[in-house]
Amino acid sequence: MSNLEADRSLLQSIVDDEDIAEDVRVKFEDMLSRLDKTNRPLTDAQRGWATATRGGERYEAVEKYENLVSRGLVPRGREVVVNTGPKPLRPPGRA
Numbered sequence: 240m241s242n243l244e245a246d247r248s249l250l251q252s253i254v255d256d257e258d259i260a261e262d263v264r265v266k267f268e269d270m271l272s273r274l275d276k277t278n279r280p281l282t283d284a285q286r287g288w289a290t291a292t293r294g295g296e297r298y299e300a301v302e303k304y305e306n307l308v309s310r311g312l313v314p315r316g317r318e319v320v321v322n323t324g325p326k327p328l329r330p331p332g333r334a
Contacts, residue, residue, distance in 0.1 A: 242280040249289050250274065250281075256293070263292065 250271040254264060270285065281289065307313050 243274070243278060246281045246286065246289075247271070247274055249286070249293065253289060253293050259292070267292070 250267055253259060253267045254271060259267075267289065270281070270289075274281065
């Protein structure tokens with residue numbers, strides 16, 4: 240079975256599922272209709288979302304990571320001095 244046929248059957252099984260919320264069903268119906276029109280397989284992100292939805296899981300598109308910088312666990316780099324005084328004037332032009 241090709242990716243296109245597998246994607247089509249995956250989306251059709253989600254659309255046919257009665258436990259899926261209506262707004263999610265509409266999104267997958269749109270994906271299925273676009274799949275039929277363009278004959279292009281789903282992207283990896285779309286396929287991951289569809290697989291997670293069919294399995295009843297929550298799909299996270301972004302990998303989880305720990306924010307160590309804001310917690311102060313990463314040593315700070317070189318401090319930058321900001322000029323807080325008045326800005327220098329432009330040099331005079333040539334006459």
